[in-house]
Amino acid sequence: MSQYAMVIDLEKCVGCHACAIACRAEWEVPVGKDSEGREQHRCWVQRLGPAKTPHGLSYTYYPGLCNHCDEPSCVAACPYDLETRTFVDPVTGKKVTMEVSATWKDPFDGTVQINKEVCWGCGACADACPYGARYVNEEGEDPKADKCTFCVERLAVGKEPACVQTCLAGARIFGDLSDPDSEVSKYVKKGAVGLESSAVKIGPNVLYFGNKRDMSLLKSTCTPLTMPVADINTRRLLMGRLAKSSFKGLKNFALIGMVGGLMIENASDKDSEE
């Protein structure tokens, strides 16, 4: 199995924000925050410093995106029904059948993806991400969780990820960690690391490389220190769903009643579990 990954070389990065805007254009990502206050982005740049570090002054950047983690907490959080899905390796034709919800980790390329056809947009996955990499896109008629896909759609047609393509500094290196000769693997040998803490160890596959002072500032300010307590907000899940549907026809009212009843049942169940 491959594991797609991205290395951000902070020695090269000049903090120009082109990656963030190219991504916004490519995937029509709205600006601002979603209704739950999450920053709407797939790819972002946070400016850090100038600040003191044990190794000297640093003024650097946190170019962030979905980490396509080894053990993605977002996938575990998805409340959608498990469905049987068969994945086909585009290279070997090999097939793998798995039970997946509306978001999963791809068995062949290691990316974490969302099925927008079925996603409820409840935001549980977004709340479960310690990196704030997901948001709920509320532009369409139905809200949908959204995040970086590593541009697998572009890769499929022979293109680079949009952020990599536009980067003037060549600071974003995309590749396969399972290939020891890949550029990303070489960076790992040189010391590229993901943003992990003792409480957040889910195997991020976006890795950062830089001098001591920049890495020190990045790690000390941008590493998540706690796993988010992704409270299963059943009420939001159901009401969000029903509010969207309720305008569409009287026949849904019956369903609202039905599900509303179940919601109360669920909530009490949940209380008893906690």
Next chain:
Amino acid sequence: MAINLTRRKFLQSATCAAAAIPFARMAKAEDNFVRKPYVAPGSFAGTKSVTGGICGMCFWRCQLVGKVRDGKLIKLEGNPKSIDNGKSICARGNAGIKLLYDPDRLKYPMKNIGKRGAPVWKRISWEEALDECASRMNAIIDEYDETALSIFPHGSSAKYPMEFFEYVVGTPNNSEASFFQCRGARDMAYLNTIGAPADEDVDMPNAKAIFMLGTHLGENVHVSHLKKYLKGLENGAKLIVVDPRFSSSAAKADIWVQIKPGTDTAFLVAIMNYLVKEEKYDEDYVDFYGYGFEEFVEGISHATLDWAAKICDVPAKQIKQVADLLAENAPNVSIHPGRHTSWSGNDFQRERGLACLTALLGTIGVKGGFVKPVNPKVGRCGWPRLVNPHEDSLHYLAHKYPYSPPGTPTDLIRETALSGDPYPIKGMIVWGQNPMQTIPDQQLTIKMIEKMDFVMVCDVMPTDITMYADILLPETCYLERYDYVKKGTQWDYSQPHQQYISARVPLVSPTAADHERKDSVWITNELAKRMDYEEEIPVKTSKEMVENILAGAGLSLKQLEQEDGIHIQPGQDPYDVQYDVSFYNSSVAEAGFPGAPTYLPCPQPPKGHARLIYGRVPVHSFNRTQNNAWLYNEIPRNPVWINDEVATTMGLKDGDEISLVNEVGIESASSSILKTTPGIRKDVIYTSHGYGSRNPQLSIGVNAGIDDNALISARTIDPETGTHGMRNSFVRIIKQGKILDIPA
């Protein structure tokens, strides 16, 4: 994770499965209704690629490819054929479509039936707008003469009207912001030292050391220029950055010189004096190409390391360290000339210093040095030069600013408009420039505007100056028009020599039902017809203009289209071109200025104030981009940098909401957030330019952040060039209505 597992288990429990079933059914039940879960298809899906675009978000002009779906431009990318920017464009370039489709754009010709500065707009037809503009300008010319007009142009679309007003109508009063508030002092200083304008022609990819004075590459982004810089660093060049602030470039530097602002020339002459005294300069180059070297040596002999250390507030040994590092790596050293150089009102001397240092190190025409590209030739197309209005230029009449860049120093235009001496200035034409946020001392600019009989503004977006227009004309943007031929070479001269020629062509049609925008060639021609210059009109359309320019290179738009928007041809080796160097310039001395580069002190802050310096964020081009939804979202307001220890003393914290007040009591109209950092000197406050517009028509940009230019009211003027020194204003901080002194 425990909670996640619990939740998962919970959801998979029997109760929950029951809940999930109705959900699934509900989704099915809704199939009767058309549901549109919005899933962006990606810019590659169902789009047509159109080439030939030239970016206009800043003035570096990268080459573009547009992705068009159903007639709508949905994404911009670098043209992969480009040997300049390549497939890369910057944040602003990527955000171009948000300018194109900005709902706040100017749409129709408008007449101000309110007051200048507090406009009430009435939509009028082009016919009425053009008739009124022409008749009112004709009336001014009839009552006074052509010198009673003034123009404030900026950008490639302003070139055609600028030439019309300057060389056909005949007004000398042309204030280009790109000269008088930006690069003018630099290019005039280099012209009068090495005989060529500086541009930013340093061969950084092949340098062993790069020396930058204030230039903050990274915060200032020009794609191919940054590629040169980063390639140099990748190749191991040592980087020296002289800046009061730990800038994006200082952060990558081997040596950061935290200089006191305004003292850079002292730093330079001390380095040069040291190199001369220690015989660490390129004697061969100086002997062969140098003029006035002895007078130069004499003129800088006072500048010891200790002398400069005291003035510049940096250790003498650091100045020596810089000088030695430059000497060790000479001649493969890039002495960066800078770009925005209108700093302190002593800028010609500083830039002369940079040019002399370049020559002293013999770093001209060599790898890593000052090397001008050999650009391809193209044709010229524009208005005939019927008159040379410049014998009536105000600086000639006043015997001032003999080294003025082309046009007339801005302040002479303002002063003359107010005094009427030596002639009245009664008409103001603004094209693509925003003098309100460009020219220091806004109050004086407003007074000048009040003196005008007529103010015409043409632009793409509402800006602070459009509020002062009598007639406001809407222009097509760079993605909808023909107007500029971009040419150059590959940026790394160690690569095979190639030249390129490309032209700005529309990526989408400018026509639409909801606006009546026109391009500058059409607008200017229509004005020319009404001002009795129809016979002089050189081209009927902007497309014809571009065709004529291309024809000079044996090219056509059709051929460019066939070549994916960019014509590439073999280039020439740009190395081994030397320049004669006036170390001591006797003409400058005869004009009454120091003939050898000389440090001239600039004004110092009054007690309780810190010097306001400004720079850029990589997501804005001055104020032109402040209403761009995507760019605004990246850095919504301009943080105000203050030294962290000073902040603590003042009881201020990072993130505090503050505004600024300057030394004459002018307060910023809006507020911003404080950024406390060790990366700035204690006697300096920094913020970035391009914020704080006051035009309510900008639904995103209005009052976002602080307008630095509003606080720059001190009018220091470089005595040689007449360009503005814009870093001689001083501020205090206002928090919760209370003015706080800044302990230096």
